[in-house]
Amino acid sequence: MRLENPFKKVERLKRVKNLPGENQDERVPPGQFLSERFPVLTYGETPRHPNLNGWDLRVFGLVGAEKRFSWADLMAMEQKTQTVDIHCVTRWSKLDPTWTGVPGRDFLKLIDVDPAATHVMA
Known part of the structure; x- marks a missing residue:
């Protein structure tokens, strides 16, 4: 099976032009570029x-x-919404995306984690 080089996807994403903005220089780390979408970088199929x-x-x-949590279990938990920039290790950034879900710190309270x-691996 031939797998596409994931770095080719990164190169395609670099075609997005940096958007002008008052605080862009302060919000985008050096070496990052702005993306208008969330790229999916995987080996193989998603x-x-x-x-x-x-x-x-x-x-x-x-x-x-x-413990096991079904999708319904997760959806029944208290959800929180926040807007926060994301800066990926593959050098793209997205400003002001809105996220909704169960915060990790709240989820970890349900699990007796060994010191x-x-x-964590997902």
């Missing part, structure tokens, strides 16, 4: 989940007990 009834998030490893844990 999974689609048209029916989320069978989807779940499994939390395991250095936690008190393994020895240093990383």
Whole structure:
């Protein structure tokens, strides 16, 4: 199977022109460029989940007990909305996107994380 070089996608995104703005220089880190959309950089195909009834998030490893959260469980949790810039390690930035969801700090309160844990993988 031939995989597309993910850096080619980054190069395509660089075609977006930096937008003029009063505070742009202060908000965009050196070496970053502005993007008007959220690029998807993956090796292989991006999974689609048209029916989320069978989807779940499994939390395991250095936690008190393994837990699973269904999509419905996550949607039932208190959601918060905030607007915050994003600066990706692949050198693109997007200013003022609005995010809605369960804050990580709130989600972590539901899990007995072992103090020895240093990383999370999703």
